[in-house]
Amino acid sequence: MSDNHNSAGAWAKKYHLASRTMIERILRPYDLGSTQWYVLYQLAHQGPTPQRDFLALLQIEKPTLSDVVSALVRKGFVEQTPDPKDQRQRILALTETGRGLWETLPDPIALILSIAFDGVDSDTLDLVATVLRNATERLNNYAPEGNET
Amino acid sequence: MSDNHNSAGAWAKKYHLASRTMIERILRPYDLGSTQWYVLYQLAHQGPTPQRDFLALLQIEKPTLSDVVSALVRKGFVEQTPDPKDQRQRILALTETGRGLWETLPDPIALILSIAFDGVDSDTLDLVATVLRNATERLNNYAPEGNET
DNA sequence: GACATATAGTTCGCTACCGAACATATTTGG
DNA sequence: CCAAATATGTTCGGTAGCGAACTATATGTC
Numbered sequence: 001m002s003d004n005h006n007s008a009g010a011w012a013k014k015y016h017l018a019s020r021t022m023i024e025r026i027l028r029p030y031d032l033g034s035t036q037w038y039v040l041y042q043l044a045h046q047g048p049t050p051q052r053d054f055l056a057l058l059q060i061e062k063p064t065l066s067d068v069v070s071a072l073v074r075k076g077f078v079e080q081t082p083d084p085k086d087q088r089q090r091i092l093a094l095t096e097t098g099r100g101l102w103e104t105l106p107d108p109i110a111l112i113l114s115i116a117f118d119g120v121d122s123d124t125l126d127l128v129a130t131v132l133r134n135a136t137e138r139l140n141n142y143a144p145e146g147n148e149t
Numbered sequence: 150m151s152d153n154h155n156s157a158g159a160w161a162k163k164y165h166l167a168s169r170t171m172i173e174r175i176l177r178p179y180d181l182g183s184t185q186w187y188v189l190y191q192l193a194h195q196g197p198t199p200q201r202d203f204l205a206l207l208q209i210e211k212p213t214l215s216d217v218v219s220a221l222v223r224k225g226f227v228e229q230t231p232d233p234k235d236q237r238q239r240i241l242a243l244t245e246t247g248r249g250l251w252e253t254l255p256d257p258i259a260l261i262l263s264i265a266f267d268g269v270d271s272d273t274l275d276l277v278a279t280v281l282r283n284a285t286e287r288l289n290n291y292a293p294e295g296n297e298t
Numbered sequence: 299g300a301c302a303t304a305t306a307g308t309t310c311g312c313t314a315c316c317g318a319a320c321a322t323a324t325t326t327g328g
Numbered sequence: 329c330c331a332a333a334t335a336t337g338t339t340c341g342g343t344a345g346c347g348a349a350c351t352a353t354a355t356g357t358c
Contacts, residue, residue: 008274009168009262011281014208016165018288019158021346024313028347033313052336059163064315066338071313088323088336113158115291116284124280125157131277132160135265139167142264170316173343177317182343201306213345215308220343237306237353 012132019116023108030105031075035060035068037108040077040094044102048093050083077101161281168265172257179254180224184209184217186257189226189243193251197242199232226250 023034032040038058042049054065069092072078077098083089094102117125172183181189187207191198203214218241221227226247232238243251266274 007278008266008281009164009258011278011285012161012164013168014285015158015161015281015288017208017345018285019162020314022288022291024346035314050336059166060314061316062337063317063339067314070338086324086336090337109158112288115287117157117280118287120280120283124276127273128277128280129156129160131266131269131273132157132164134269136160136164136167138264138267139164139171139261142171166315169344173316184344199306209344210346211307212309212347216344219308235306235354239307 008131008135015116019112022112022115026106026108026111030101032105033068033071034108035064036072036077037105039068039072039092040098040102040105043078043092043094044099048091051080051090051092054092072098157280164265168261171261171264175255175257175260179250181254182217182220183257184213185221185226186254188217188221188241189247189251189254192227192241192243193248197240200229200239200241203241221247 020034023037027033027037035058039054042054042057051065051069054060054069055062058065060068069078069080069090073080076095079093079095080090081093083091169183172186176182176186184207188203191203191206200214200218203209203218204211207214209217218227218229218239222229225244228242228244229239230242232240
């Protein structure tokens with residue numbers, strides 16, 4: 001991205017890209033992207049879920065979610081139905097096809113983690129996570145507006 | 150991406166997204182994206198450069214670079230001319246407009262780093278960078294093929 | 299010199315991500 | 329009860345990223 005002249009920042013990006021590329025390589029035969037996988041993961045484990053809940057779950061914005069969902073609907077893996085209680089909301093659920101697919105899927109995350117962080121002790125991993133979590137929070141708190149008061 | 154159930158992996162992604170979002174917020178008034186910024190950075194500091202060199206510099210693939218370059222050419226910030234020595238290669242250089250723009254640009258990376266990692270001591274930052282660098286290398290080495298022997 | 303191979307870029311089609319603007323539906327305030 | 333505000337989703341247009349397939353140019357090799 002540019003951040004060649006720093007270290008942690010640049011490597012966070014590169015790590016992210018490498019893992020995303022790998023997840024997508026694993027998922028390609030199944031016609032799924034990384035974010036699509038996570039939507040299926042949620043639906044398989046938690047059952048039907050309002051679409052809006054995925055915003056916080058995936059930490060993405062509405063247009064991104066809208067795209068991901070419509071890809072899954074187009075492929076026939078997910079069903080999107082209006083909530084009778086609130087006509088604004090949509091409930092997402094696995095279709096039969098989607099559930100069938102899920103059964104055959106590998107867990108790409110487990111694979112990535114075992115390759116990427118094998119042999120790193122958990123204290124170190126916790127430290128890394130903490131530094132990055134704090135960095136993320138600072139960026140997100142700063143970004144929204146420049147104003148506080 | 151999914152990696153909600155791990156720690157360092159998930160936060161590397163979230164940090165990356167937060168910083169990219171912020172860089173793009175800073176650059177939006179100038180009609181530039183994060184990767185586009187880095188191309189200008191290189192050209193401003195190193196002068197005209199063969200397009201192919203940016204593949205290693207930015208660690209991106211050819212189609213991505215092709216897109217970024219054509220966006221910059223379209224906007225009139227960069228000039229793409231064939232290398233007389235080798236008709237396959239293209240040389241990239243700043244236009245007058247591009248150089249003019251560059252002078253007025255803030256350095257988004259410095260801003261990000263100061264916000265994100267302010268107060269973190271450099272030993273810790275080095276450790277984070279090392280863990281992520283190793284993770285990236287393992288992923289990249291594993292990915293290309295599954296075969297060794 | 300001719301043919302095979304390697305290199306540089308582009309194009310196509312896709313995922314993933316965002317902000318802005320929009321349509322609807324619900325909730326709140328007067 | 330009705331107008332204003334809020335919440336949910338979609339659409340549009342953009343950046344950033346990839347693999348596969350393609351063109352054109354160079355470089356071997358026989």
